[in-house]
Amino acid sequence: MERGHDIVLFGATGYTGALTAEYLATNAPRELRWALAGRDRDKLEAVRAELAEIDPDRPLPEILLADADDAPSIRNLAASARVVITTVGPYSEYGEPLVAACAAEGTDYVDLCGESAFVDRMYVRHHETAVRTGARLVHACGFDSIPHDLGALFTVEQLPEGVPLHVEGFVRAQGNVSGGTLHSAVGVLSDTAGTRAAARERRALEGEPEGRRVRVDSRGRPRTRLARGWTVPLPTLDPQVVVRSAAALERYGPDFSYGHYAAFRKLSSAVGTVGGMAGVMAAAQVPPLRERLLSLRPPGAGPTEEQLANGWFTVHFAGSGGGRRVHTRVSGGEPGYGATSGMLAESALCLWQDDLPPTSGQVTTAVAMGEALIRRLPRAGVDFEVLRTVED
Numbered sequence: 001m002e003r004g005h006d007i008v009l010f011g012a013t014g015y016t017g018a019l020t021a022e023y024l025a026t027n028a029p030r031e032l033r034w035a036l037a038g039r040d041r042d043k044l045e046a047v048r049a050e051l052a053e054i055d056p057d058r059p060l061p062e063i064l065l066a067d068a069d070d071a072p073s074i075r076n077l078a079a080s081a082r083v084v085i086t087t088v089g090p091y092s093e094y095g096e097p098l099v100a101a102c103a104a105e106g107t108d109y110v111d112l113c114g115e116s117a118f119v120d121r122m123y124v125r126h127h128e129t130a131v132r133t134g135a136r137l138v139h140a141c142g143f144d145s146i147p148h149d150l151g152a153l154f155t156v157e158q159l160p161e162g163v164p165l166h167v168e169g170f171v172r173a174q175g176n177v178s179g180g181t182l183h184s185a186v187g188v189l190s191d192t193a194g195t196r197a198a199a200r201e202r203r204a205l206e207g208e209p210e211g212r213r214v215r216v217d218s219r220g221r222p223r224t225r226l227a228r229g230w231t232v233p234l235p236t237l238d239p240q241v242v243v244r245s246a247a248a249l250e251r252y253g254p255d256f257s258y259g260h261y262a263a264f265r266k267l268s269s270a271v272g273t274v275g276g277m278a279g280v281m282a283a284a285q286v287p288p289l290r291e292r293l294l295s296l297r298p299p300g301a302g303p304t305e306e307q308l309a310n311g312w313f314t315v316h317f318a319g320s321g322g323g324r325r326v327h328t329r330v331s332g333g334e335p336g337y338g339a340t341s342g343m344l345a346e347s348a349l350c351l352w353q354d355d356l357p358p359t360s361g362q363v364t365t366a367v368a369m370g371e372a373l374i375r376r377l378p379r380a381g382v383d384f385e386v387l388r389t390v391e392d
């Protein structure tokens, strides 16, 4: 189908959106026909002016005005693109009109959503439409959940086929939080009942894979030599995404389980982080404390250049099954924004350009792009390695 743009980036004036624009202006093929979208023309012009300085010979993106609160402008955006990237969040607040429009228009869609209730609601409301139109709706194309989803896939690919498999992921990271992420996280923590209700509604509709078993099992170990540290189960969107990939792909075998953990060198850091999270969770329930929390970082603000340069992440995976054990690692630069903007942009480029298995509807990164995206990610500084294989 002929569309005016290959890729439209919605939210280009925000903290992560501007980094994603910079990544595309530096790394995308020159023939890419793309646009920066947002609600404020002056701000969009300012972002475009900065891109012009990266490479004066490269064609600049067009500008497209669209507001999440103005449905026709969102429909127009979705109809004009082959792939839409959106960094307009919190997604629970602003995201649904664009998901609905992309599903209706058959437009591929990628976002940075780590809000599981939003992902579940979008599945319930728009998956079927997207299956009909052929749109691929891929949430969580940043640090949530690419290293974990594709790292688990990469680990599974090192193990025998057709046998029960267990994989564990151990995450260590150094990074900071933007205003958009803080507002999204506090939104999630203040509505745990809504999150549970959305998950129930999805389960009732989605069912289990036929003749196979997949599940999250984070009962694992308090300590791991693999990631050299103490571990704490990490109940983010990531393990849900990993088991959704396992449910969709036969390669994960007849009985697949996944455990997801944060790893800390020192026990005191593990205890401090758990205590800190409990404090944030408690504060998110009380409106005046929630407002205080949100005021710590306003929308648009994010890590400094120095913080971006010093950030890093590693995810160690232990996989076992069929008489083999493997140790793999996914690693990269500053997780939340540096590596994330590259992962998001490469996901969109992958959907636009690569020869991929035919999929549609709400799909994970492993299902929609899998190997093709793993091959692309070293360009964004995200590497996949096999560190050890042992035959039992």
Ligand SMILES: NC(=O)c1ccc[n+]([C@@H]2O[C@H](COP(=O)([O-])OP(=O)(O)OC[C@H]3O[C@@H](n4cnc5c(N)ncnc54)[C@H](OP(=O)(O)O)[C@@H]3O)[C@@H](O)[C@H]2O)c1
Residues within 6 Å of the ligand: 010, 011, 012, 013, 014, 015, 016, 017, 038, 039, 040, 043, 066, 067, 068, 069, 087, 088, 089, 090, 091, 094, 112, 113, 114, 142, 143, 144, 145, 178, 179, 180, 181, 182, 184, 185, 298, 299, 300, 301, 302, 336, 337, 340
């Ligand atoms: N999971 C991950 O790995 C990960 C990593 C990074 C970010 N994120 C998520 O990405 C999202 C963005 O984060 P951020 O820090 O980049 O946020 P941000 O700097 O606050 O940017 C938000 C963007 O949304 C735009 N926007 C807000 N309301 C709008 C509306 N009604 N219509 C059109 N545009 C609107 C803003 O435009 P204006 O400039 O006009 O205000 C801005 O461009 C958050 O949900 C965050 O949680 C996730």
